[in-house]
Amino acid sequence: MSTTDWSLSATEVLSRVGDALDDGRNDVLATVIDVEGSAYRRPGAKMLIRPDDTAGSITAGCLEDEVARVGAAVRESGEPRIETYDLTGGDDALWGHGMGCNGVITVLLEPVDERYRPVVEAVAAHEPVAVATVVGGAGTIGERAWYRPDGGFTGELDDRVREALAEPAAELLGDGGADVVEVETDDGPVEVFVDGIDVPPHLVVLGSGPDVVPVVDLAKRVDFRVSVVSFRGARASRDRFPGADAVLSSSPADLGNDLSFDDETYVVVMTHNFVDDGLALETLLDTRVPYVGLMGPRERFEELREEFDDEVSMTGEDVERVHTPIGLDLGGDSPYEVAYSIVGEVLAVANGRSSGHLSVRAGPIHDRRDLDAGPAPE
């Protein structure tokens, strides 16, 4: 097992699924479809099993080798398979308490084929998609359909099953969740794994100084799509920000035309230029962006508000969106500590979390949901 690839982001794993399709390779995809009890990864976690290594993770490293072995058999047979691993056993159990990966984990293993293409393409185009895959009951394991917020379902599943799944698919897609949904059919209940493959949130960094580099580096690790925007064309060369998905030149006035600022776009303003920051803020507050982090002390922002009095007329909601000084209160003033504080704040806001200590948070670490599809309409 290559540990370097174990920590790949979901987006990177899907990108490698795309590579496998393009190259016509018989790789096998393992997806966690169910977890009972406590586990390191949640349903939807994926690992690509290639002949010589794996990419991505499905547990804290406890099951990867074993699942890779099963994957080799799936590659041979060409048939999808579902395996359940009980890690709750006593001290004597192979995967039990002693190994420390608790919970019962169910994994779908399937040969990568063209039926995964729509997912790869949607993610590459930054469009949300959910995949519904039959994993048990009266259906054929591996049968699949894809759900898009705008177009509904396309694919192999029965119309009535699709109809019953539309609501849970939309919900799961919205928060990047995944769950097994049981649908009643004339032939009996069908178990469908609905995998809400949310696209990574978009982080737009305004600025092109060296302090942008560690922000891009850290943001890519936690799977943001990252665009770096320079207002000084000369400095916006791609090789200065090797991890960024896009590096572009713009101006505060053109910003709104050059990029789309929707409610899943998070903006970090670090141009270190008073006028550019003010003009950019003016543009950004007219969009739906839920987060604008502004570098510099609070007083600088107040000066900006005074200077751009007419343009930056902030409502109460705007004040909520503007975070200045930017970042979480983690201490330290080195470039990576500053970047850590910034990306940590964006992560917490994007995930709707408090940034407080988990040890003092009530309830489970992972969100739980309870989804039920009604019976399929007659």
Added chain:
Amino acid sequence: MSTTDWSLSATEVLSRVGDALDDGRNDVLATVIDVEGSAYRRPGAKMLIRPDDTAGSITAGCLEDEVARVGAAVRESGEPRIETYDLTGGDDALWGHGMGCNGVITVLLEPVDERYRPVVEAVAAHEPVAVATVVGGAGTIGERAWYRPDGGFTGELDDRVREALAEPAAELLGDGGADVVEVETDDGPVEVFVDGIDVPPHLVVLGSGPDVVPVVDLAKRVDFRVSVVSFRGARASRDRFPGADAVLSSSPADLGNDLSFDDETYVVVMTHNFVDDGLALETLLDTRVPYVGLMGPRERFEELREEFDDEVSMTGEDVERVHTPIGLDLGGDSPYEVAYSIVGEVLAVANGRSSGHLSVRAGPIHDRRDLDAGPAPE
């Protein structure tokens, strides 16, 4: 300017100063000694100026090129120099508001010579040290002495100046701060820059699974000294954790002998092994470690306490030290998101910070201090 090296940690910059000394190179060290107003870096920030590039940062990228040019002149002359850059000017000023680096920044530039060796050696040995350097007034610029908590001052400064500096040196060293201290002498006041070069805090990670890799990666970026401890000797190979300062095999019982657990050691327990975690916890709670982060849900910890009833008898203070579930509430469940949450928590605890949003924190981002050395004793 190499932007890759701009974001190097303080420890890495000092390590390169050591390389320059070993190789007999005429590199120049630039150190921020004073900041008025708002700036990206604080006093003590360092950049090594080599003939073809620089390492480290002294501002958000605004002054590095200019200071590197001055550094070339310092290399030629062999004489230390102090330069002050006023970035508070109007829009027309070269380094003014338009450039966005506010504040007045004073930089000491000096040829790297053997008088920096004690600093390099202390940091390499993980021992705290403060450097006192004359930067103005009646003294000779560049004269220097070193302060160690156990041995006091050694070096070039006058005994009475040293005596007056002992208290501020001890204080600055304690929190990694740096400041200019004025000392009265018979010849008039001497300005001495006291640079508290605190050693990086020590992060000990118990565990050797693939999920340890991103924790080590992120912790190194924010300048922790990182030791990875495996309880399963076979997996503790150095090349699996390329960034770690040390990778060792131990057992929960031997832990206390194999490593020193002082009040600047932070421990992350991620063995995923119930028994090992319990035994390790038992050992750790007998030490002065201020932080033990334990992976897994709260219930697992409660089970551990029951199982290790006699050994893990936790006082109220112990409960404060044990953080479980480990990490900050940032959301996400990918390996890097989990690691981000863990390292963010350790960072906040190590720096005594809240982990809340800076935008809702009262007061300045950086701690301010007001140090005054009394007149030198007669």
